[in-house]
Amino acid sequence: DAKTTQPTSMDCAEGRAANLPCNHSTISGNEYVYWYRQIHSQGPQYIIHGLKNNETNEMASLIITEDRKSSTLILPHATLRDTAVYYCIVRVASWSGGGADGLTFGKGTHLIIQP
Amino acid sequence: SAVISQKPSRDICQRGTSLTIQCQVDSQVTMMFWYRQQPGQSLTLIATANQGSEATYESGFVIDKFPISRPNLTFSTLTVSNMSPEDSSIYLCSVVTGPLQNTEAFFGQGTRLTVV
Numbered sequence: 001d002a003k004t005t006q007p008t009s010m011d012c013a014e015g016r017a018a019n020l021p022c023n024h025s026t027i028s029g030n031e032y033v034y035w036y037r038q039i040h041s042q043g044p045q046y047i048i049h050g051l052k053n054n055e056t057n058e059m060a061s062l063i064i065t066e067d068r069k070s071s072t073l074i075l076p077h078a079t080l081r082d083t084a085v086y087y088c089i090v091r092v093a094s095w096s097g098g099g100a101d102g103l104t105f106g107k108g109t110h111l112i113i114q115p
Numbered sequence: 116s117a118v119i120s121q122k123p124s125r126d127i128c129q130r131g132t133s134l135t136i137q138c139q140v141d142s143q144v145t146m147m148f149w150y151r152q153q154p155g156q157s158l159t160l161i162a163t164a165n166q167g168s169e170a171t172y173e174s175g176f177v178i179d180k181f182p183i184s185r186p187n188l189t190f191s192t193l194t195v196s197n198m199s200p201e202d203s204s205i206y207l208c209s210v211v212t213g214p215l216q217n218t219e220a221f222f223g224q225g226t227r228l229t230v231v
Contacts, residue, residue, distance in 0.1 A: 034219065042224055044158065044222045093216060095145065095218070103209075108157060
């Protein structure tokens with residue numbers, strides 16, 4: 001089972017910041033928080049990941065609480081093209097390279113950007 | 116990042132037949148995976164495609180139903196065998212391109228399969 005909890009859906013006005021929460025209260029010390037999104041009819045797209053420090057890239061910012069039990073993905077200026085399902089995934093940063101591995105997807109948050 | 120090409124992008128197949136899906140990457144990758152996404156659902160990992168050896172399957176998926184090949188570092192195939200309407204899903208290839216530490220996975224655009 002997925003180790004994260006996300007709201008089923010959220011709305012955000014175009015041009016505003018979209019803040020997507022994720023709870024991961026059972027996260028282990030060596031597990032990172034990854035975010036992916038899936039725009040309709042496309043494969044998932046990597047957004048960002050982090051361990052305990054806040055992270056920022058050209059797509060988004062990731063804010064992780066000090067106790068690491070929750071995090072927030074921030075899209076600073078949402079556009080209509082950001083409408084997608086956003087997945088928060090907790091996993092170790094390394095790939096085993098020797099067998100069963102991969103990402104465990106939960107149900108995600110369906111973010112709808114309103115014009 | 117990597118450019119991942121999946122073929123076919125979509126297909127409609129008769130029940131009882133088999134379909135082979137191809138995944139081609141434009142660079143050598145360290146790991147390749149196959150996922151299934153049933154209608155309205157999230158992604159589920161089917162197996163890890165291992166180069167030169169048998170794939171590693173997740174619980175609920177078996178080699179007879181989903182045989183996988185990975186002959187080299189840039190190519191893999193997934194076959195959906197003896198199809199039934201319940202196999203109607205999107206099948207996605209995913210790769211890890213960098214070192215095994217602190218890197219992300221990339222996904223192809225998927226193959227949309229409809230079984231009639």
